[in-house]
Amino acid sequence: MAKNRVSATVNGDAVEFLCETQQTLLDVLRDELRLTGTKEGCGTGDCGACSVTVDGRLMCSCLMLGVEAQGKSIKTIEGMANGEALHPLQRKFLEHAALQCGVCTPGMLIAARSLLERNPDPTEQEVRYGLAGNLCRCTGYHKIVEAVLDAAREMRGA
Amino acid sequence: MSTMVKYEEKPLKIVGTRPIRPDGVDKVTGRARFAADYSLPGQLIGKVLRSPHAHARIKSVDTTAAQSLPGVKAVVTRDDFADMPSEFAAAGELTINFRDVTRNMMAREKVLYDGHPVAAVAAISESIAREALKLIKVEYEVLPHVIDVVEAMKPDAPLLHEEQFTDGVTPKPDKPSNIAKRLVFARGDLEAGFKQADIVVEREFNTKPVHQGYIEPQACLASASEDGQVELWTGTQGHFVFRAQCAKVLQMDVGKLRVVPTELGGGFGGKNNIYTEPLAIALSRKSHRPVKMVMTREEVFRATGPTSGANVKVKIGCTKDGRIIAAEAELNFQAGAFAGSSVGMACPCTFTRYDIDNVKVVGHDVTVNRPKVAAYRAPGAPIIVFGVESVIDELAKTLGIDPIEFRLKNAAKEGTQTYYGPKLGPIGYIETLNKAKAHPHYSAPLGLNQGRGIATGFWFNIxxxxxxxxxxxxxxxxxxxxxxxxxxxxxxxxxxxxxxxxxxxxxxxxxxxxxxxxxxxxxxxxxxxxxxxxxxxxxxxxxxxxxxxxxxxxxxxxxxxxxxxxxxxxxxxxxxxxxxxxxxxxxxxxxxxxxxxxxxxxxxxxxxxQGAGPGFCTHIVDVEVDKQTGAVKILRYTIVQDVGKAIHPAYVEGQMQGAAVQGIGWSLNEEYFYGADGVLQNPGFLDYRVPVASDVPYIDTVIVEVPNPNHPYGVRGCGEVSIIPPIAAISNAINNAMGVRLRSQPMSPPVVLKALGEAAGGKSKG
Missing domain, CATH: 3.30.365.10 (Aldehyde oxidase/xanthine dehydrogenase, molybdopterin binding domain)
Known part of the structure; x- marks a missing residue:
């Protein structure tokens, strides 16, 4: 099958890849760029496990084609920590026991970061609606919501 | 010989604290490796061709065109696997039969459900593998199908297995049946018991199958070498059991198969059984290359185990002062395409929270044209407990007794004789009831269209x-x-x-x-x-x-x-x-x-x-019912659970919260929709709606610790029991709010709206 040549930026690095036309950005991240931290839970945009940001906007990477990444800046879970230092959300997820199996966690963290960029001081309800596109079957969301609120507090310096 | 280790009370420095889990950092950085994250040099991609019919005889499978497609390296069908005689083995809470395991992984004589595998291919890319599936020609003779459990039990129902005669019935039936097995658990004199009762309530309940809904679809990677050695990476709840099952169906030595369990992306009982693993190994053997197989979400819904849908009948008699004298239940469970539902676990869980002298529980395991059911967190118990705890609620209400008080009058405790065998050891059921009663939630005021419900659960643990x-x-x-x-x-x-x-x-x-x-x-x-x-x-x-x-x-x-x-x-x-x-x-x-x-x-x-301590819990839930839409909102939720000892309290709370929210989804949203053609209509998370963060409130947890005497730190096991009460608790809360009594699940907006309309029309009373 003929492949397309695509140039993009992933976690700050310039990348080039070849992909089939029907391959999604998720397929490209996982299978071509070997960034397997982004997960596939449904492939239909219903679970949020494949959440990434594209030019700063939160997206399900399973709903975007690889070829559409041309010239775009993509951020995945692999780029969330700053070297040794975990992002406050990553740290708070650990401290609050906000993860169990961990499959939803990368997408949940990307969505939570995007939420806090848009709303640094969310209410519990705003966190719940902000993360409503990300399914978690293990935790019942309780500790995830607590972790996001705590991270928001810390990031605001409150 | 079995091992128990005596509980010792001692000062603790680490047990009971909340350190960070060793797998945590890998999971927040994307480094954790789940099955689908593994790749090997030279690997092929395997895909499965699945039945579009609910029930059909396979007349022929022609793979010639698929095999000659460039890039296709191997194709397997039923002809590549040995037939297996009937032989049973344990797999999690449920028992499997290898005759059925080999037929479930690849259909032989017939396809028995929409999604049943009929062939598998391995190719150099996923797109070629998908193209190859389209080239496989399967000739079917479509047969009448049955998906409803009550219909399937009728003598003239379409028959799934011509050689299946109901087990547990004497004399042995002379005609085959979809009822694979009849189970009876009894104690005391039921008839005499009901005669002594001042009040008897008998009700029927119906539930739909629900899926475990783990976010990680099944995936595996197999590599077979020319000397017969095989390596398998897979997401499993038990790699030794997967090794045993794969070795058996592939007729290979156990020692030649190395199974590496990858990080598991949720299971809840649904990853106790092999699906694509033996297909990947067979394709790898044939192609001499590693083969990776990852299910799509649609495949997960169509072909991996949900839990049973069921029809149950519950009859309970008690005295005027609220003492239960006699209790009877009939459990009719869908097994899916092959025998072996969780009805055998559900029967003992039916009334084991109460000390009742006269009990009879009858269970039926019924094959229907749906995917073979798998275990789901306290398998079977939530289904029957929905019925029992609803009837208990109705009895308490009729007698004007507080629902927790009613349960306390009948509560099982150390020394209570169960109707399924053992006497109960030290347990914390009464403690959970007392703590629930004293919890501020239980006496908090309620508003308009709001109601509170109680329900309790028991689970064995193993x-x-x-x-x-x-x-x-x-x-x-x-x-x-x-x-x-x-x-x-x-x-x-x-x-x-x-x-x-x-x-x-x-x-x-x-x-x-x-x-x-x-x-x-x-x-x-x-x-x-x-x-x-x-x-x-x-x-x-x-x-x-x-x-x-x-x-x-x-x-x-x-x-x-x-x-x-x-x-x-x-x-x-x-x-x-x-x-x-x-x-x-x-x-x-x-x-x-x-x-x-x-x-x-x-x-x-x-x-x-041995010596696992049974777990008990009491749940309190407040709901608000929207009279215009029928939507039920969970306002407040409290779990009181005896865990024996919480080694890591935060992770114990996480088990309780996760179980309750799965139970909330089961109660309010989740169900399988089948068309008249027996084809699943909602194989995706858009239409099979599991709870999202905005559907639920914080789940308050109260940990009770009545130590298990047979574990060095008193652990009972805490993962399952809290999925049992939610359906009943929510139904009881809806009754408390609106006066209507719902006896089917899910209690989705259309169902609730209809019940409210009927009640307003005077057709039904709560």
Whole structure:
């Protein structure tokens, strides 16, 4: 099958890849760029496990084609920590026991970061609606919501 | 022989604290490797062709065109697998029959459900593999199908298995039936009991199948070599059981198959059984290349186990003062395409919260044209408890007795004789009821269209075969190798905590890992809330053996008798009062010298753990019903659960919260929709709607600790029981709010709206 040549930026690095036309950005991240931290839970945009940001906007990477990444800046879970230092959300997820199996966690963290960029001081309800596109079957969301609120507090310096 | 380890009350330094799980950092950074994240050089992609029919005879399968498509390296059909005779084995809470396992992984005579595999291909890319599937020609003779359990039990129903005669009926029936098995549990004199009762309530309930809904679809990677050795990476709750099942259906030696359990992306009972694993191995054997298979979400819904849908009948009689005299239930469970539903587990759970003299429970395991059911967290219990706890609520309401008070009048306690066998040991059911009653939630005011419901649950918990090994490394750090998969709850952390407590060292000095099938002896699957109970027992025994060996080394070095050496706070110290005093040696010092004093030091244990303590819980839920839409909002939720001992309280809370929210989804949203053609209509998360964060409130948790006398730290197992009460609790709360009594699940907006309309029309009373 003929492949397309695509140039993009992933976690700050310039990348080039070849992909089939029907391959999604998720397929490209996982299978071509070997960034397997982004997960596939449904492939239909219903679970949020494949959440990434594209030019700063939160997206399900399973709903975007690889070829559409041309010239775009993509951020995945692999780029969330700053070297040794975990992002406050990553740290708070650990401290609050906000993860169990961990499959939803990368997408949940990307969505939570995007939420806090848009709303640094969310209410519990705003966190719940902000993360409503990300399914978690293990935790019942309780500790995830607590972790996001705590991270928001810390990031605001409150 | 079985192993129990006596509970000892002692001051604790690590057990009961909340350290960070050892798998945590990898999971927040995307580094954790799940099955679909593994790749091997030269690997092919495998895909499965699935039946579009609910029930059909396979007349022929022609793979010629697919095989000649460039890039296709192997195709397998039923002809590539041996037929298996009827032979039973344990797999989690449910029993499997290898005759059926081999037919479920690849249809033989007939396809029995929409999604049943009929062929599989391996190709150099996913797109070529998909193209190849389209080229396989299958000729079907479509047969009438049946998906409803009550319909399937009728004598003239379409028959799935011509050779299936109802087991458990005498004399043996002369006609085959979809009823695979009839089970009866009885105690006392039911008829006499109902005669003594002042009030008898009898009701019928219906539930739909629901899926475990793990976010990670099944995935595996197999590599077979020319000398017959096979390596398999897969997401499983029990790699030793997967090894046994794959070796059996592929007719290979167990020792030639190495199964590596990858990080597991949720299971809840749904990853106790093999699906694509033997297909991947067969394709790898044929193509001489590694084969990776990843299910789509649609495949997960169509072809992996949901739990049973069911029809149940409950009849309970009690005296005017609220004492239950007699109780009877009939459980008709969908097994899916092959026999073996959770009805056998549900029957004993039906009334085992109450001390009742006269009980009869009859269960039917019924085959229907749906995917073969799998275990789902406390398999079967939520279904029947919905019925029983609804009837209890109705009795309490009729008699004007507080629902917790009513349960306290009948509550099981230590010494209560069950109707399924044992007398109950020390349990915490009454404690959960009392704490629920005293909880501020129970007396909080309610508003308009709001109501409160109560329900309770019992689950056995199990032990079984378990092994572990503890290596003392040369710098005094410790590696704990476990054979029980951490199914996400955090059992690696709990085991490391117990081991650190035993050794008297810091938690982060212990690294727990799950060993593959070549590193340890057989381990049963992580099911039945056994991980921290049985795995913990094995880990503690490994630590104790290592301590014994550490003491031996010190006795040898210091030239004293073993009994003169005690282990205290991570060091070997002289026994107080002993004439032989010596300078204490720390674990680090002993480890550093190990090479010179006899070689490395380890401890190991292989046990069949028994004495799991039953778990009980009481749930309180407040709901608000929207009269215009029928939508039910969960306003407040409190769980009181006896866990024996919470090794890591945050992870125990996580189990309770996760179970309750799965139960909320089960209650309000989740169901399978089948068309008249027997084809699943909602195989995706858009139309099969599991709860999202905005659907639920915080789930308040109260941990009760009545220690299990048979575990060194008192652990009972905590993962399952809290999925049992939600359906009943929510139904009871809706009744409390609106006066209507819902006896089917899910209690979705259209169902609730209809019930409200009927009640307003005077057709139905609560």
């Amino acid at each position: 032990g079984m075969e378990t092994s572990s090994r503890l290596n003392v490394n040369e710098d005094g750090t410790v590696t704990l190798i476990m054979g029980t998969v951490d199914v996400a709850g955090g059992s690696r952390a709990s085991m490391a905590m117990m081991v650190a407590e035993e050794l008297g060292i810091a938690y982060d000095r212990v690294r727990p890992v799950i060993g593959d099938t070549t590193t340890l002896g057989f381990n049963f699957i992580t099911a039945g809330s056994r991980g921290t109970f049985a795995g913990g027992m094995a880990a503690v025994l490994s630590a104790r053996q290592a301590i014994e060996r550490l003491r031996q080394r010190v006795a040898q070095i210091r030239e004293v008798a073993l009994e003169d050496v005690l282990w205290k706070d991570g060091s070997a110290v002289p026994a107080p009062g002993s004439a032989k005093q010596f300078t204490p040696m720390s674990l680090v010092e002993i480890a550093r010298m190990a090479g010179k004093t006899g070689g490395s030091i380890s401890g190991q244990s292989e046990i069949n753990a």
